[in-house]
Amino acid sequence: MLTERQLRILQVIVDDFIETAQPIGSRAISNKQDVAYSAATIRNDMAELEQLGLIEKTHTSSGRVPSERGYRFYVDHLLTPFHLTQEDTTAIKQTFSANIREMEEIVQQSAALLSELTNYTSIILGPEMLETKLKHIQILTLSDFSAVMILVTDTGHVEHKSFRIPDGMDHGEMEKVVNILNDRLAGVPLMMVPGRLKAEVQDLLKRHTVHYETIFAYLRSFMETEQPLKLYFGGKTNILMQPDFQDLNKLRTLYTMIEEEGEMIADLLKGEQDGLHVSIGTENKLDALQDCSFVTASYTADGTHMGTVALLGPTRMEYSRVMSLMHVLSKKLTSAYQDWQK
Structure with a gap:
């Protein structure tokens, strides 16, 4: 167990190295205004701190620097509250x-x-993403043959994926798809969307759209893709x-x-x-x-x-x-x- 003096010396060594990035010796420590110990006393305590693996010697200086173990001890036992400026x-x-x-x-x-x-x-x-909720879905037409589906979450995150428009699918049918999706999926956590697709959306698409099989297959591939962190x-x-x-x-x-x-x-x-x-x-x-x-x-x-x-x-x-x-x-x-x- 460290003495109060050794604790203080270790704290000075770590604080000084954090500030200067330079090793410090016993004399430099003794010259600090808030240290009341002699260089000889500090030198003896530093030797013990080194034996305990809390400080170590560098190749380029006779001073000492904190070891990894010393930093751990400092964080766990010696940190003082810092009041933000x-x-x-x-x-x-x-x-x-x-x-x-x-x-x-x-x-x-x-x-x-x-x-x-x-x-x-x-x-x-x-x-x-598992806790994030779907805010709304949009489909934007890029050409006569392609469109992009855009998914926006309640955090502002945006995912999008392009797809080929099924032959014969017109703007009115696409609008029905978007309305069904937003009606049934808006506000639903992303982790629950695949289940809602199968339980609620699939039947509605079948009843209200012509190309429901193609659209549903596309939706499943998009929604069931693991969302990146x-x-x-x-x-x-x-x-x-x-x-x-x-x-x-x-x-x-x-x-x-x-x-x-x-x-x-x-x-x-x-x-x-x-x-x-x-x-x-x-x-x-x-x-x-x-x-x-x-x-x-x-x-x-x-x-x-x-x-x-x-x-x-x-x-x-x-x-x-x-x-x-x-x-x-x-x-x-x-x-x-x-x-x-x-």
Whole structure:
């Protein structure tokens, strides 16, 4: 168990490294105004902290830096509450008070804001499609032979797919199809749409349209397609600009993962539990994130998990401020989503 003095020394080492990205020695610690210990005493305690694996020596300096284990201890036991600055508070307030009509745009703006305030890379998993409701359906004619079906959700997300118009199908029949679909499917959660198609829409199409078999087959293929998880990025290259990343191969791997916006990140975020969580270094499941810290916070609606806010940065992250920002932003997204549903 660490003494109060060792706890204080560890906190100073981590705080200083987060601020400067430079190793620190015992004399530099003793010269700090709020430290009342001699350099010799600090040196002895640093040796013990190093034995415990909480700090480590670098190859280029006699000073010490926090280890991954040290960061974990710091986050779990030494963080002090961070009060957001007036600038932070104003920026958040302006983002959420703007006249934004679609939930999807709110999420996009939030990702941009978070990356701007932190200089890290932000990732937000949009409202999960299984909980999202269908708002309306449109069919637009492109030519005599082709048209496009457009599906809009209550979050503002848009999916579309083109199809060949059956021979002999006129505008009036197409309008009947749209009216039936909107009458029976508007407001229905996407996960329930395939079932409603079979239970209600199929019979109505058969009774009121001529080309019901072709149209129904097309609708099933469109509606039963697994909806992709929506990821919104802010400051994609921010993480690459951090002085902590010097290994070109690791940089390339990290950038590829971010640029591809792949399923790996979506699956990682989807698997996150409710609340605020910090994964440091090798605690991260993805190899590309082994030198990063990944902070996540969920946002909800009526107690249901709707999405996840994440911030990707170096292990030398400004944890206290980041966690305060994430907490506030997730609450704002929760409130915005609930307002949107009303």
